[in-house]
Amino acid sequence: MKAEETILRLKEAFPDIGDDLKSPSPLRVFTPFLEPKRFEEVLIYAKDKLDYYRGLHIVGTDEGENLGFTYLVSNADGVILAIREIVPKSNPHIRSMSDIYPAMLMHERELVDLFGAEIEGLPEGPSYPLPDGWPKGQYPMRKEWNPKYFNKMTMTYEPPEEKATDTATAANDNKDNAAKTAADEKSTAGGGASK
C-alpha cells in the first residue's frame, strides 16, 4: 500500500484527522499528534486494516508542556507511517503498544527512563537504558534537564536553587550562541574542497 492510499484509507476511517495527515515524501506519512485513546485506535487500524505489520521504533520528543511519542511503523511497500500521541508532562500516562508491536518493547522502556512516560501494561523486565543508580524523577531527554547540573561521580542532579537563575543562564547561553552563529554565518558548514 502506497502513501497516497494510506492517507485515503485513514481519511475514510478517521475523518477528524484527515486534513492534518502529511506526506512530505513518497514513502512517508505523518499523522498529527493525537490524544492517547485516538492514537491507539489509529495504530490498531494501521496494523489490522492497512497491514503496517512492522514496528520500527519510537521517537520521544519534548513538546514544551507536553511529551510527544511518535511510533514508526512500516509496510511491505516500505512506507513509513508515523503515528503520534501527545500527553501532558504532568501526567504522561499512556498504554503500552508492545502487545500489538512486540518490536516496540525496548523503545517503550526507553521512553520510561529518558522521558518519564508512565506506561500501563509494560511487561516486567529490566529497565533500559539508564544505569541502576540513576536518581528517581530525573528524565534526561526532557528539555529542562541540563546535563551540566548532573554529577557523574555521585549520580545526583543538582540544579541551582533559584529557578529564575536557571532560566537566565539558559537565556544567556542562547544569546551567546546566537551571536556566535551570526559571526560564523559567512563560513560554510560543508567544509569540503571542490574537485
Place this chain on the structure above:
Amino acid sequence: MSEGLTIPIGPQHPSLKEPVSFLITLDGEVVKKAVIELGYNHRGLEKACESRTYIQDLYIIERVCGICSHAHSYAYCRCVEELAGLQTPRRAEYIRGIVGELERLHSHLLWLGVAGHEIGFDTLFMYTWRDRERVLDLLAEIGGNRVNYGINTIGGVRRDLDENICQHILDVMDGLEEQIKYYAELANTEATLIARLAGIGILTRDDVIKYGAVGPVARAAGIMDDVRIVEPYGVFTEIKVNGVTDDHADVYGRTVVRIKEMLESIRLIRLMVKEMPDGPISVRAPRRIPTGEIIIRVEAPRGEDVHYLRSNGTDKPDRVRVRAPSEANWHGMKHMLEGFHFADVPIIIAAIDPCYSCTDRAIMLRSDKGDTVTDWESLRRTGIERYKKMGIDPSKIRMRTSGV
C-alpha cells in the same frame, strides 16, 4: 532443579566483546529462559547532539559505532541535506557508495572471523581478519583512518578519490574476491562448520516480522528488507543492487547471506569505481537549517539504520533519534536463544552481529578528573548486591586480593 539453574553471563564476560548482561535459566543443557539487560554503553549521545551545531553533531554521530560509522554519518547527513534542500553532487554520492560498500566488506569479514572464533574455528578467524586488514588499509588510504573515516560532511564528502586510489581499490578487490569465494566454498562444503551453525538460533519469517528483525537476520529468513532495494538512495538510484536472501532462517543462513553480500559488494564497488562521474564533491551548506522533520534510512552492514531529525530553524537540531540495526535485532534474541543448547549461546548472540554501542548509542567518556570512578572493593560490593537482588548470591566466591 525444577526451576532450573540460572547462570549470569556478563556484563563483563570473556565470550562477550562488549558489555551486556544475560541471565540464562537452564533445564539441563537447554536454555529455558533468557533475560537480556542492555544499556551499559549508554552515554547520552542524542542529548549531546541537541546542544551542538549540525557540523559538530556529525562527528558525534559518526562515533555511534566504530564499525558502521559511515552508515550513521551518511544517514545523518542525508537528514540535514534534505531539510536544507541541498542537492549533493553525483561524484560525492558515488564516493559515499564506495566507502559504504567497503565498510560492509570489513564489517562482514569481521563478523565471519568472530563467528569462527565463537565456534572454535580460529583459523577462519585469522584468515578473515587478515583479509579485513586489506579493506581497513584502503579505508585508511581514503579517509585517513581505519575506522571513523570522516568521509561524509553535510553537502557531500570531504575527500576525493584519485586514479591511484581507484586502481588500488580495484587491485584489492581482485584478491579479496578470490578469498571470499573460498569462504563461500567453505560454507558449502565444510561439514564441521555446517554442523555447528545449521539449525541453531532459528528466527522464522513470522518471528522476524513479529520482532522487527532487520538486515542479514531478516534476509536469512527470506525477507528482502535491504533499504538499497526497498528505498534506493544516493548512488543506488543509478546502480541496482542484487539482493541476497536465504531460507535457512538460522545462524548458517545468516553466514551464507553475509558471504554472498560481500561478493555483491565487490561487484558494486567495481561498478561504482568504473562509472564514477567527474565533478565537485561537495556543495556549500548553510549553518542554520530550516524548520522541519525527517526520517531517513540507510542500509548499514547490520541492517536498516533509521535516523529521525527535527530542526527548529537554528544551527542546532531540536531532536536527533538514531535507531541502529542492532537495536532492532535485540527483540528477537530471547526467542532465538530459548530452546537451544547453552553451548550455542555465544554463536547465537554473535549471529546477529550485535553492536552494543549502536544499540545504546554511546560515545566513550572518561571521568573529568581522569581518575578511577570507584575502587575494586566497592565495585565488587556493588556487583554482589546487584546480583543478590536478582536472587543470585556470589558473595561466597573466594577472591584473591593480591598477587595474581
